[in-house]
Amino acid sequence: MHKKYLKIPYVxxxxxxxxxxxxxxxxxxxxxxxxxxxEPIIEVEGGHKEExxxxxxxxxxxxxxxxxxxxxxxxxxxxxxxxxxILRKGESEHDYNTKQLHMMESSKTNAIEAAYKKAGxxxxxxxxxxxxxxxxxxxxxxxxxxxxxxxxSVDGKNLKSLDELLSRLAAKKAGDSVDLEYxxxxxxxxxxxxxxxFKELPEKAGIGIEPVDDREIIVNPKVNVKTDEIxxxxxxxxxxxxxxxxxxxxxxxxxxxIAGTGTLSDGNVGPIGGIEQKIVAADKAGADYFxxxxxxxxxxxxxxxxxxxxxxxxxxxxxxPVDTFDxxxxxxxxxxxxxxxx
Numbered sequence: 001m002h003k004k005y006l007k008i009p010y011v012x013x014x015x016x017x018x019x020x021x022x023x024x025x026x027x028x029x030x031x032x033x034x035x036x037x038x039e040p041i042i043e044v045e046g047g048h049k050e051e052x053x054x055x056x057x058x059x060x061x062x063x064x065x066x067x068x069x070x071x072x073x074x075x076x077x078x079x080x081x082x083x084x085x086i087l088r089k090g091e092s093e094h095d096y097n098t099k100q101l102h103m104m105e106s107s108k109t110n111a112i113e114a115a116y117k118k119a120g121x122x123x124x125x126x127x128x129x130x131x132x133x134x135x136x137x138x139x140x141x142x143x144x145x146x147x148x149x150x151x152x153s154v155d156g157k158n159l160k161s162l163d164e165l166l167s168r169l170a171a172k173k174a175g176d177s178v179d180l181e182y183x184x185x186x187x188x189x190x191x192x193x194x195x196x197x198f199k200e201l202p203e204k205a206g207i208g209i210e211p212v213d214d215r216e217i218i219v220n221p222k223v224n225v226k227t228d229e230i231x232x233x234x235x236x237x238x239x240x241x242x243x244x245x246x247x248x249x250x251x252x253x254x255x256x257x258i259a260g261t262g263t264l265s266d267g268n269v270g271p272i273g274g275i276e277q278k279i280v281a282a283d284k285a286g287a288d289y290f291x292x293x294x295x296x297x298x299x300x301x302x303x304x305x306x307x308x309x310x311x312x313x314x315x316x317x318x319x320x321p322v323d324t325f326d327x328x329x330x331x332x333x334x335x336x337x338x339x340x341x342x
Contacts, residue, residue, distance in 0.1 A: 023065055023066060024063045024064065024065055025063075025064045025065065025066065025069055026082065026083045027063075027064040027069060027080050027081060027082055027083065028061055028062065028063060028064060028080075028081045028082075028083065028085075028086045029061070029062060029063075029064045029068050029069065029072045029078060029079070029080060029081075030059050030060065030061045030078065030079045030081065030274055030277065031059070031060050031072070031075070031077065031078040031079075031277060032059065032060070032077055032277040032278070032280040032281040032284070033057065033058030033059045033060040033277070033278075033281050034057070034058050034281055034285070035055040035056070035057045035058075035259050035278075035281045035282045035284070035285035035287060036055055036056050036057075036058070037053045037054070037055050038053070038054045038055060038056060038238060038239070038242040039053060039054070039242065039246075041225065041226045041227065042223065042224070042225050042226075042239065042242045042243060042246070043223065043224045043246075044221055044222075044223045044243060044246035044247055045221035045222045045223070046221050047221070047246030047247065048245070048246055048247075048248065048249055048251070049251075050245055050246075050251045050252075050253045051251055051253060051254075051255040052251070052253030052254060052255045052256040052257055052258065052288075052338070053253060053257050053258070054238055054241050054242040054245065054253065054258050054259075054260075055238065055257065055258065055259040055260075055282065055285060055287060056230075056234075056235040056238045056239070056259075056260075056261070057238075057259050057260070057261050057278035057281050057282050058230065058278070058281065059273070059274035059277045059278060059281075061086075064080065077276055077277050077280050077309075078277075079274075079277075088134060089137055090135065090136075090137035090142070091134065091135075091147075094147075095134070095135075095146075095147040095148075097231060098147045098148040099133055099134065099147055100231025100232050101229070101231045102131060102133065102148070102212075102214075103231060103232050103233040104227055104230060104231050104232060104233065104235070106212075106233060107232070107233040107234070107235055107236040107239065107263065107264070108225045108227070108239060109215065109216075109217045110236050110240075110263075110264045110265055110266075111225075111235075111236050111237075111239030111240035111243060111264055112217050112219060112223055112225075112239075112240075112243060113217060114236075114240045114244075114264055114267050114325045115239075115240045115241075115243035115244035115247060116219050116243075116247070118240075118244055118325065118326070118329065119244060119247040119248055121219065121220070121247065123217055123218070123219050124217070124218040124219075125215045125216065125217055125218065126215065126216040126218060127160060127161070127213075127214075127215055128150060128214040128215060128216055129150035129151055129152045129159060129182075129183065129214050130150065130151040130159055130162050130165050130211045130212070130213065130214065131148075131149075131150055131211065131212050131213070131214035132145055132146065132147055132148065132149040132150070132151065132182075132209050132210070132211060133147065133209075133210040133211065133212050134147060134209065134210035135147060135208060135209060135210075136198075136208035136209065136210070137208075138199070138208070139196055139198075139206070139207060139208020139209075140193040140194055140195065140196050140207045140208055141193060141207045141208045141209045142208060144191050144193060145180075145182065145191065145207075145209060146184065148184070149182045149183065149184050150182060150183045150184075150214060151165060151180055151181070151182045151211070152181045152182060152183055152188070153180070153181040154168050154169075154178060154179070154180055155168065155178060155179050156179060161213060162211055162212065162213045165211060166211075169195070169206055169207065172195050172205065173195065173205055174195055174196060174197045174205035175194065175195065175205075176194070176195050176205075177192055177193065177194045177195070178192070178193055178195065178207065179191075179192050180192075180193065180207075193207045195207060196208070221247075223243055223246075225239065225243075232272075233263045233272075234261050234262065234263060234272035234273075235261070236262065236263045236264030236265075236269075237260055237261065237262035237263070237264050237269050237291060237322070237325065237328060238259075238260050238261065238262075238291070239264075240264055240325050241258070241260075241291075241325075241328060241329070241332075244329065250333075252329065252332040252333065252335075253332075254332070254335050254336070254337040254338055255337055255338035256288040256289055256335070256338050257285070257286055257287045257288050257289075258287065258288065258289045258290075258291070258332070259278075259281075259282035259285065259287035259289070259290045259291075259317075260282075260289075260290055260291030260292065260320075260322075260328075261275065261278050261291070261292065261293070261302075262291065262292070262293040262302070262322065263293075264325060267324055267325045267326060268323065268324055268325075269291075269293050269294070269322050269323055269324060269325065269327075269328070270293060271293045271295050271301070271302045272293065272302065275292060275293075275302045275305050275306050275309070276305060276306070276308075276309040278306075279306050279309040279310055279313070279315070279317075279319075280309070280313060282317060283310075283313060283315040283317055287317050288317060288318065288338075289317065289318045289320055290306065290310075290317050290318070290319050290320065291320050291322050291328055292305075292306040292307075292319055292320065292321060292322070293321075293322065293323075294321035294322055294323045295323075296323060297321070301321075303319065303321040306319045307319050
């Protein structure tokens with residue numbers, strides 16, 4: 001009987017530990033993710049092979065429980081964010097994830113455009129509608145439209161651009177109605193909304209959505225980019241480098257493992273979050289080089305933070321500042337092949 005009672009504290013400790021794993025806190029934890037080789041997930045029809053590899057880098061993000069919160073408190077390269085820093089007011093996790101996946105799709109499109117244009121290959125676009133990125137709480141669209149909906153027509157006229165939607169809404173005033181046709185999960189729906197003044201701008205009225213153009217890029221040779229459930233826009237630069245490398249005869253990797261990060265828009269490389277954690281991930285994967293957004297040499301640039309982290313963890317990985325896709329390509333073209341390669 002005595003031995004039975006001695007086990008009770010251990011059982012209670014186990015129960016408390018188990019509870020700490022499932023009880024979520026109003027925080028998110030981000031930590032170093034992975035450095036993933038791109039050649040297996042990007043395929044240009046008839047594309048060239050490479051001796052080295054390009055890698056995208058990721059940050060792992062998830063809701064905090066008691067255990068992960070305490071672990072992050074004492075971990076140098078884990079960050080704790082209050083929920084309101086991640087989710088907008090009225091935004092659900094589903095909305096957030098949907099938005100992140102669309103950003104990834106836009107990132108692919110921008111990368112394909114940059115790579116094909118650099119290779120001198122023309123691109124075309126097929127318009128897919130106006131994508132709803134976010135719903136403003138308390139506005140007419142709330143409860144009627146959802147993040148991820150695609151608006152196809154306004155007042156019976158097919159939409160050909162975001163500007164067209166905005167101009168039609170701007171011509172209306174508070175109390176006027178608008179008929180919208182939209183696609184959700186492959187099915188078409190119709191909704192009538194009455195415009196309402198914005199709380200922050202009472203002189204203006206709207207339906208309360210954050211819209212963006214949604215386009216499908218059409219290229220020849222075809223390219224397939226399989227990213228599964230990876231979200232966000234930060235892989236644009238690395239996607240473009242991998243696609244361009246498969247399109248052209250000369251191997252830009254020169255036998256090295258090349259990681260990096262950065263959004264890509266009109267050939268310009270933009271900053272991202274979690275650069276320190278991505279440096280850690282790339283180092284663990286054995287990367288030789290890491291491209292980091294230079295932000296025109298700003299004092300608080302991603303590049304400067306990356307250099308600081310690289311020094312802190314003692315990596316031999318070379319951190320390369322880039323402002324444009326062309327700069328990244330030029331750097332690789334001037335790189336000497338890895339010994340034993342080429």
